[in-house]
Structures are given as structure tokens and as C-alpha cells.
Amino acid sequence: MNHLIQLRHTLHQFPEVALEESQTARRILEFFTPLRPDLVIENLGGTGLAFVFKGKNQGKRILFRCELDALPIEDLKMSDHQSQISGKGHLCGHDGHMTIICGLGDKLSKKRPDSGEIVLLFQPAEETGDGAKAILEDPRFEEIRPDAAFALHNLPGYPLYQVVMRKGTFAAGSTGMTIILTGKTSHSAHPESGINPAQALAQLIQKLPELPKKLSGFALLTLIHSELGSLAFGTSAGKASLSMTLRAFDQNDLEKLIDLVKETARVEAEKAGLKIDFGFVESFAVSKNDPKLYPIVENAGKKLGLSIIEKPEPFRWSEDFGLFSQICPSFLFGLGAGEDCPQLHEGTYDFPDELIETGIGMFWEILKN
Known part of the structure; x- marks a missing residue:
């Protein structure tokens, strides 16, 4: 050898x-x-x-x-x-x-x-x-x-x-998923003039980890990164992102979990008047x-x-x-x-x-x- x-x-x-x-x-x-x-x-x-x-x-x-x-x-x-x-x-x-x-x-x-x-x-x-x-x-x-x-x-x-x-x-099958929320920046003295995604982001951080409970088989959603605006104290944020890893033991459950995340995110984005996009990386069957x-x-x-x-x-x-x-x-x-x-x-x-x-x-x- x-x-x-x-x-x-x-x-x-x-x-x-x-x-x-x-x-x-x-x-x-x-x-x-x-x-x-x-x-x-x-x-x-x-x-x-x-x-x-x-x-x-x-x-x-x-x-x-x-x-x-x-x-x-x-x-x-x-x-x-x-x-x-x-x-x-x-x-x-x-x-x-x-x-x-x-x-x-x-x-x-x-x-x-x-x-x-x-x-x-x-x-x-x-x-x-x-x-x-x-x-x-x-x-x-x-x-x-x-x-x-x-x-x-x-x-x-x-x-x-x-x-x-x-x-x-x-x-397990898994995928990395990112939700991108786009609103409108404004002066931090006049946040009402913009569309800040902070509240929508906060709601998603609370709600998304609970979604796997809706599936019958094993599934897991792990939040790994979030970002809101930039470190500019004179600006009300106009953009946010939230990244997570989704896992499941069954391929159908993984697809269902992805759909649930999209549906939940779209509801929160619509409430806040935000544009929404999704990105996927490192997808494993x-x-x-x-x-x-x-x-x-x-x-x-x-x-x-x-x-x-x-x-x-x-x-x-x-x-x-x-x-x-x-x-x-x-x-x-x-x-x-x-x-x-x-x-x-x-x-x-x-x-x-x-x-x-x-x-x-x-x-x-x-x-x-």
C-alpha cells in the first residue's frame, strides 16, 4: 500500500x-x-x-x-x-x-x-x-x-x-437560498419617503424557521446570514437580503419547503410594497x-x-x-x-x-x- x-x-x-x-x-x-x-x-x-x-x-x-x-x-x-x-x-x-x-x-x-x-x-x-x-x-x-x-x-x-x-x-437533499428584498432608500430623517424592508426582514426571520413543521417528514431551515442597508446613519435602508440552508430527507419535501419559503416571503414583500427576488446556490439532491x-x-x-x-x-x-x-x-x-x-x-x-x-x-x- x-x-x-x-x-x-x-x-x-x-x-x-x-x-x-x-x-x-x-x-x-x-x-x-x-x-x-x-x-x-x-x-x-x-x-x-x-x-x-x-x-x-x-x-x-x-x-x-x-x-x-x-x-x-x-x-x-x-x-x-x-x-x-x-x-x-x-x-x-x-x-x-x-x-x-x-x-x-x-x-x-x-x-x-x-x-x-x-x-x-x-x-x-x-x-x-x-x-x-x-x-x-x-x-x-x-x-x-x-x-x-x-x-x-x-x-x-x-x-x-x-x-x-x-x-x-x-x-439529505439541501439547497442554499437567498431572498432579496428591494424597496427605496430615503433620508433617515424622513423614512416615510422611502420603503424600508426592515419590518419584512424581521417577520421573515421569525416565520421561516417554523415552516418545516408544516411538512410530514424531516425538514430543516437554518438561517445563516442577513443584511439590511448599509452602515450609513443618514440613510433609511432600501434593500435587504436573508440567506438560509434548506434540508430534507425526501426530495418532494425539499421542493415543498422551497415553495413555502417563496410563498411566505412574497406575502411579506407585498404587504411592505417591496420587490422580491430569489437566488439558489449549492443545491444537492x-x-x-x-x-x-x-x-x-x-x-x-x-x-x-x-x-x-x-x-x-x-x-x-x-x-x-x-x-x-x-x-x-x-x-x-x-x-x-x-x-x-x-x-x-x-x-x-x-x-x-x-x-x-x-x-x-x-x-x-x-x-x-
């Missing part, structure tokens, strides 16, 4: 954030060149890469996906492979996920599947929710459209090597696991002698692998990164090298099935 561990450390040292992963993609391409895959697709959905290993006989096309991007967060853990790029770090473990898929490619180069095709996909921009969408919208995706897709994510807080599984929703793939993943874990648990509730965080579950049977599972491992997106997090071999083993057993 030494060459794979070294690869992981190199990727960790030179992180690139979403849509900037060109050097990371180059390193992955250099790794795969001597492995002689049957098909290589570069610049897929931007900086993405796909490597295809074909069997001798016709069969299903199975896709294994990992992520290229890092986070715009400082790497605070002192190590011989600490990030060399200021303000950026692989603090979600995508360096480890990439290394696992590289290890899988290494094995496939020595033993092709008996039938069908194996696609190893390195996807850009997972952290922003843009990558999977860009991959699926690239016309060349039709060359690798799978019959089934698999992915894993390391999970701090769970025992090292433990396989964490769920049928149905594995991770619900990650939904196909129950027919559950026993395949479960058997892989059993064959490796790993502890396996069924998580009673989906994770509240989001993963844009959810879009793959809308185009083919898909399955996302977790691998425990250690109960004392710092949480994802924390400055002191570092992917455990011990998981590389386990991740390769899980994917290898899955493709054999």
Missing part, C-alpha cells in the same frame, strides 16, 4: 477547490496512464476524469465514483504531508476517496472483469454541488452511463473500518440508496469481516452523489474513520491511511458480485 499512501499524501499536500482541480486531475491521469485502461475521458464536466476497464464478454456497466475537490479551509494538522496551499485543505477526505479508486484501478489493470465494464469516475466540485450536475450534462457521459453506481464516504465518529449503511435515503443493491454491499462487508451497522436515520449533511440515484440504481455507504477522528471540515481532520485498503476491498468485492 506504500505507493498509494504516498499518492494520498501528495494529493493532500496540493489541494484544489471546486472547479480548479486541474493539477489534481493531472496527477490522477499520470497514475492511470501505465495501467492502460480501455477508455480514458478527460475534462468530463470540467476537470473530471473517467477510466473504463472492459471485460471480455457483454455485461453490466458499473460505476465507482470519487471526488477531486478540497475545501477553502486551512489545514491545521501538523504532519509531513500538511497542505502546502494556504487556506485550502483536503478536510473532507476526498484525497483518500481518490486514492481508493486509484487502488481499484491498480487491481483492475491486473485483472479485468470477466464481463461488462467498470467505470472509475473522478468527479469535480462535490463540495459546491456543481460537479455531479456537470458530469451528467456532459454529452460524453452517455459513453459511460452506468447500470449501477457506487460511492463511499469516510465517517468520523464511527469505529475504524465499520461499514455504515441504509436502505432508501442515506443523506437527496442521496437515495436502491434497496436491491443493499445485499451486494452488505455481503462485501461480511466477506471482509467488517462490522456493519444499519443507521436508523439518514445523515443531515448532503452529497451530490444523490443526482446519480436519479439516473440509475445507486448506493452510497460509509466507512468509519475512527471514534476519535476530528469531524469532517474541521481544520485538524486528516483521512486515515488505514482506510485505503478497506475501501479498495469493499469496491472490489462489490464489482465481483
